[in-house]
Amino acid sequence: MTNKIFLAIVLNVVTRVTKISSGLDKVKVTVDNGMDFIADAAIITVPLGVLKANLIEFEPKLPDWKMNAISDLGVGNENKIALLFPNVFWPDVELLGMVAPTSFSCGYFLNLHKAIGHPVLVYMAAGRFAYDLEKLSDESAVNFVMLQLKKMFTSATEPVQYLVSRWGTDPHSLGCYSYDLVGKPSDVYDRLRAPVGNLFFAGEAVSAEDHQGSVHGAYSSGIMAGENCQRRLLEKVGTMEKFHPVSLRSEIYDNAVPLQISRM
Numbered sequence: 001m002t003n004k005i006f007l008a009i010v011l012n013v014v015t016r017v018t019k020i021s022s023g024l025d026k027v028k029v030t031v032d033n034g035m036d037f038i039a040d041a042a043i044i045t046v047p048l049g050v051l052k053a054n055l056i057e058f059e060p061k062l063p064d065w066k067m068n069a070i071s072d073l074g075v076g077n078e079n080k081i082a083l084l085f086p087n088v089f090w091p092d093v094e095l096l097g098m099v100a101p102t103s104f105s106c107g108y109f110l111n112l113h114k115a116i117g118h119p120v121l122v123y124m125a126a127g128r129f130a131y132d133l134e135k136l137s138d139e140s141a142v143n144f145v146m147l148q149l150k151k152m153f154t155s156a157t158e159p160v161q162y163l164v165s166r167w168g169t170d171p172h173s174l175g176c177y178s179y180d181l182v183g184k185p186s187d188v189y190d191r192l193r194a195p196v197g198n199l200f201f202a203g204e205a206v207s208a209e210d211h212q213g214s215v216h217g218a219y220s221s222g223i224m225a226g227e228n229c230q231r232r233l234l235e236k237v238g239t240m241e242k243f244h245p246v247s248l249r250s251e252i253y254d255n256a257v258p259l260q261i262s263r264m
Helices: 048-052 064-071 127-134 138-152 188-193 215-237 249-255
Strands: 008-010 017-023 026-031 036-039 042-044 057-059 073-076 078-084 095-098 107-111 120-126 161-164 177-180 199-201
Touching (some): 017 042, 042 215, 048 064, 048 073, 064 073, 064 188, 073 188, 078 138, 095 138, 107 138, 120 127, 120 138, 138 161, 188 215, 199 215
Parallel strands (some): 017 057
Antiparallel strands (some): 017 026, 073 177, 078 161, 095 107
16 A cells, blocks of 8 residues: 555543644644644544543534533443452352442442452442542541441451542543433434544443443444544545455454443
8 A cells, every 4th residue: 555544543541632633634632741643533532521521622623413412421430449358258259238228338349259269359339429439548448348348247357458449530531431311312322423524432432332331332332433433544545445454353352252240
């Protein structure tokens, strides 16, 4: 091929994207250190919470139908507190939980020992409770969770390591999954995943297979956006008949089966 195809994949992880300018079949991505990246197209994978907060400036502005799609979806928060113990002191079940009158007294743990073979429990906290936990220090959050665990197992030992997520206040996410809002149009996901010129969108919120809120939903949407972007660029340079890319979709799915754990 004499014409080279440049594909920019915008990831708001290593460095923060502050502005995306598109027009004249080019995209310019500006990051927070002032550097610019220019390409023929961009795949935007930032979380829905970032789009809703308008942390990235689009020039020209996204059309109303796209902005309405972003507005018509909600962003939920669910934090996890992963606890590594010196030994297993709980039964061999997938979930451990307790029911109580308030969210501060109930909750459940995922037993990762069944999946990875290490003595790890993950406490799940959702909704307003998840935001309340983010107001605590990591140590205070772990102490709170251990109080709940010791009500269930008096023989519970102290964790040797822990990890506390803060998805609701993390500026790179501002939430951790999308969800339907009551009374909003049923085509909201179609509008959210639709490209705007040479800007393509991917992420869990645009999953075409009803896998919103999951890693495998984000993964499949990335494949879809990549294929759509590739098709547009090949059509642009007029080499669609000369160049026949081999799709890796089946090979990827055959060789990579993600562990699917429900948010419940």
